[in-house]
Amino acid sequence: xxxxxxxxxxxxxxxxxxxxxxxxxxxxxxxxRTDVSESRRDRVELSDHARFxxxxxxxxxxxxDLVQKIRAAIADGxxxxxxxxxxxxxxLMQDLF
Numbered sequence: 001x002x003x004x005x006x007x008x009x010x011x012x013x014x015x016x017x018x019x020x021x022x023x024x025x026x027x028x029x030x031x032x033r034t035d036v037s038e039s040r041r042d043r044v045e046l047s048d049h050a051r052f053x054x055x056x057x058x059x060x061x062x063x064x065d066l067v068q069k070i071r072a073a074i075a076d077g078x079x080x081x082x083x084x085x086x087x088x089x090x091x092l093m094q095d096l097f
Contacts, residue, residue: 046054073079 070079
């Protein structure tokens with residue numbers, strides 16, 4: 001049997017075979033640890049923020065050519081039309097309700 005002489009503030013006696021084999025001794029009885037470990041399972045919970053970030057990672061990249069075209073149209077005053085404003089408002093209402 002292995003003997004551990006001193007750890008921390010006190011002494012520790014010999015290591016038993018039961019402890020080495022994945023079992024524990026409680027109140028003189030030997031209990032197998034496999035029952036306890038099978039009842040505990042790891043699990044993962046994703047937050048809404050994490051789900052949103054995953055959707056962002058999966059989305060296609062920014063179309064810089066289209067962004068530049070729209071910026072130019074906004075700058076020269078030809079982008080905002082009544083039709084576009086109505087369409088944007090309708091889509092916003094759909095998203096809200």
